[in-house]
Amino acid sequence: MSDEVPILRVGGNLLVTLQGNLDDSTVEQIENAVTSEVARTAASGVLIDVSGLSIVDSFVARVIARLVAMVGLLGAASTIVGLQPAVAITLVELGVPMGHVRTALNAEQGIALLRGARDERVH
Amino acid sequence: MSVFTDQAVLTVSIDGEADLLRVRSVLRAEAQQVGLGLTAATKLVTAGSELARNIIRYATHGQGAMAVERLGREDRLGVRAVFTDDGPGIADLDLVMRDGYSTGGSLGLGLPGSRRLVDEFSIDSSPGQGTRVVIAQWAR
Numbered sequence: 151m152s153d154e155v156p157i158l159r160v161g162g163n164l165l166v167t168l169q170g171n172l173d174d175s176t177v178e179q180i181e182n183a184v185t186s187e188v189a190r191t192a193a194s195g196v197l198i199d200v201s202g203l204s205i206v207d208s209f210v211a212r213v214i215a216r217l218v219a220m221v222g223l224l225g226a227a228s229t230i231v232g233l234q235p236a237v238a239i240t241l242v243e244l245g246v247p248m249g250h251v252r253t254a255l256n257a258e259q260g261i262a263l264l265r266g267a268r269d270e271r272v273h
Numbered sequence: 274m275s276v277f278t279d280q281a282v283l284t285v286s287i288d289g290e291a292d293l294l295r296v297r298s299v300l301r302a303e304a305q306q307v308g309l310g311l312t313a314a315t316k317l318v319t320a321g322s323e324l325a326r327n328i329i330r331y332a333t334h335g336q337g338a339m340a341v342e343r344l345g346r347e348d349r350l351g352v353r354a355v356f357t358d359d360g361p362g363i364a365d366l367d368l369v370m371r372d373g374y375s376t377g378g379s380l381g382l383g384l385p386g387s388r389r390l391v392d393e394f395s396i397d398s399s400p401g402q403g404t405r406v407v408i409a410q411w412a413r
Contacts, residue, residue, distance in 0.1 A: 236315035244386035
């Protein structure tokens with residue numbers, strides 16, 4: 151993975167794509183980049199696209215959960231999108247607690263979820 | 274002609290985070306070679322990643338190795354990976370095999386989680402003697 155973390159702006163949301171074999175330092179780089187980008191753009195939501203990850207071990211899962219918590223503290227909602235079925239099965243058997251993390255099948259559904267979350271907050 | 278043919282494939286030395294990627298790609302390639310399904314392969318690679326990370330985090334100087342073997346039986350093939358290190362060893366194996374136990378600030382799922390992901394799992398360790406973890410996954 152390159153040094154640059156791909157973060158796209160989609161409306162009021164950010165789309166972060168996690169790809170390839172992540173090592174510890176890359177993952178930490180992503181945490182820093184995403185949190186500063188949320189703060190800089192005042193994004194209301196963050197979509198974390200993990201469809202490019204062929205494995206998620208407990209370290210990467212924990213980093214994703216931390217990222218969601220950090221983004222939440224900044225006032226934005228996160229949704230994990232595109233988890234591969236084999237990865238989902240593995241995470242459950244590994245025992246990683248991901249219950250509090252909002253997920254969607256793909257980016258489109260993820261954006262719909264984030265929109266719903268924003269509307270809830272407005273009301 | 275033997276119906277039981279196990280053969281060593283290769284040994285990957287583990288000496289830092291960069292080797293995690295190597296461990297994963299070697300296991301992924303070997304899983305494909307023996308015909309593991311995608312889910313079984315993903316579980317094997319994930320277990321290997323957890324065990325390699327344990328070596329990097331806990332073994333002396335973060336050094337150890339993974340030896341990969343291809344398992345052959347009459348009716349099926351499999352992959353075995355042996356993770357060894359000369360680290361401080363583990364005094365209480367029952368304790369470290371418990372979900373949520375960690376001395377390193379992690380989730381404490383590495384060992385118990387890995388055991389759930391593979392068909393065969395064994396761990397051997399004692400203080401001062403290093404640690405040896407063996408995992409195996411069979412093609413169905």
